[in-house]
Amino acid sequence: MPEFGPPSQKLDLDHAMTLRQLRTFRAVADLSSFSLAAQQLRLSQPSVSYQVKELEEALGLPLLDRLGKRVQLTEAGTILYGYARRTMDVLDEAAVALEEMRGIKRGNLRVGASTTVGIYILPAALGAFKKLHPGLVISLEIGTRARVQEQVLRNELDLAVVGPALKDSDLAILPFLTDELVVVAPAGHRLASNGGLTLKDLNDQPFVMREAASGSRWSLEKAARKAGAKLQIAMELGSNGAIKHAVESGLGLAVLSRYACALELSSGRLVELDVSGFPIRRDWHIVHLRRRKLPASVQAFIAFLKDSVWLSSVGRRGQSRPPTD
Numbered sequence: 001m002p003e004f005g006p007p008s009q010k011l012d013l014d015h016a017m018t019l020r021q022l023r024t025f026r027a028v029a030d031l032s033s034f035s036l037a038a039q040q041l042r043l044s045q046p047s048v049s050y051q052v053k054e055l056e057e058a059l060g061l062p063l064l065d066r067l068g069k070r071v072q073l074t075e076a077g078t079i080l081y082g083y084a085r086r087t088m089d090v091l092d093e094a095a096v097a098l099e100e101m102r103g104i105k106r107g108n109l110r111v112g113a114s115t116t117v118g119i120y121i122l123p124a125a126l127g128a129f130k131k132l133h134p135g136l137v138i139s140l141e142i143g144t145r146a147r148v149q150e151q152v153l154r155n156e157l158d159l160a161v162v163g164p165a166l167k168d169s170d171l172a173i174l175p176f177l178t179d180e181l182v183v184v185a186p187a188g189h190r191l192a193s194n195g196g197l198t199l200k201d202l203n204d205q206p207f208v209m210r211e212a213a214s215g216s217r218w219s220l221e222k223a224a225r226k227a228g229a230k231l232q233i234a235m236e237l238g239s240n241g242a243i244k245h246a247v248e249s250g251l252g253l254a255v256l257s258r259y260a261c262a263l264e265l266s267s268g269r270l271v272e273l274d275v276s277g278f279p280i281r282r283d284w285h286i287v288h289l290r291r292r293k294l295p296a297s298v299q300a301f302i303a304f305l306k307d308s309v310w311l312s313s314v315g316r317r318g319q320s321r322p323p324t325d
Contacts, residue, residue, distance in 0.1 A: 019091070021055040024048055025063060026084045029077065030154050032070050040156065089292075092155065096295045104133045107297045112141040112148030112160035114215065116240060117284050120259040121177070122161060129304050136297055144213060152287055158298045159288040161305075163215040172290040176305060180258045180279035181219055184270045186250050192271045199229035199275060206234030206252035208243050219280050220255040227277065244270065255280075 027037035028048065038045040056063050063077035073081055109129075113122050118140065126138055141148060145162035152160050153170055165173045183202075185192060191205075210217045224231050234252040237243050240260040247254045248269050258279065264270040286302055288294060294302075 017055050017058055019087075021051045021058075022084045023088060024051040025055055025077075026081065026088055028052060028064065028071060029073055029081045029084075030156075032072065034071065035069070089155070093293055096293050104136065104297045104300055106135045107137070107295060108158075109136050109138045109297050109301055110141070110156070110158045111139065111301070112143065112151055112157040114145040114148065114160075114162045115142060116179070116216070116257045116260055117161050117163075117177075118142035119240070120257065121284075125305055129301055132304075133297070133300070145215070146213075149287055152289060155289060155292065158295070159286055159302065161284055161286055163282055163284055165285045165287050170290055171287045174286040174288075174302065174306075176284045176286045179282050179284060181216055181255050181282065182258050182261070182279045183253060183255055183273040183275045184244075184247055184261055184265070185253050185273055186248055187268055187271055189253075189271060189273075191273055195274045197273060197275045199224050199227040199231070199277065202253065202275070203230055203232070206232050208235045208237060208246045208252040208254045209233055210240070210243065211236060211238060215282065216255055216257065219282060223277050223280060 024037065024041060024043075027040055028034055031037050031040065034048050034052075035045050038048045041048065052064060059076070059080075061076040062074050063080060064071045065074055111122065111126065112118075119142065122140060126140060130136065130138055141151065141157060143151075145160075145164070146166065148157060148160040149162060149166045149168075149171065151157040153168065161176060163179075165171065191197060191201075194201075207220075209220070212218075220231070235246060237246060240256055243254050243256065244261060244264055246252065248264070253273070255278075258265075261270055265272060286305060288298065288302075
């Protein structure tokens, strides 16, 4: 731990800290972790620790309490964090203003997404957008809707595409695309030719489901409660790909996004069951920081997403187009 004492003279902030140290300190404070901050900043953990230590020594005050692997702001750290956040926001705005002078020839685009839209929709959109703007450096972060929206709130992502969005006054929420959830079974399933099924008719059928926090699982369980059905959970799997393989292998039925199983349905490896109340329509949304002046690249990508032309590359048939308003 560094030794702290009273400064011998009035603190000269011009020489006491660097912008790099300030940005590093803010990342550690945001994430409450040196290791997570190092991952975000693409630095080594010793480098992050050293920068924060240098900042503390220059200011003559402890900024963080080290609590094992977690850290917590001290009183001085809390004060500095507020100024650091505002300073970094102003610098980001300056970068945006300068970027607008260059157009969209260079710069970064940081996109987040929940699992299904992140795997089956956004790669096609980002690929098409990259062809239009080859100088952009584009990244895609896939995680839970709560995680990627928190990253938007911390300004770690420029925007995210999710299902139901967090109700937060700091987030602007824009309609994007309508998805459909369908009940799927393996080819040759005995119910494949039956029409007018209800969820109660599937009470004796095993279901392969996503984790409890997933949007498709939440939608299925809501529909089951409404229908008075008690579904059997045979397996819980963490990805749509694993679920599709399990269904194809005859391990159960599943409810999946039509986007996620379009190839398997068209090839006949999976079949869609005719179940009352399905398909369930759900909307995906684009979220970004309301108070932030968006860079030209982000504005252009949002406009691009809301244009239906690029969707032809997704290979999905019979589905809703993005809203035009």
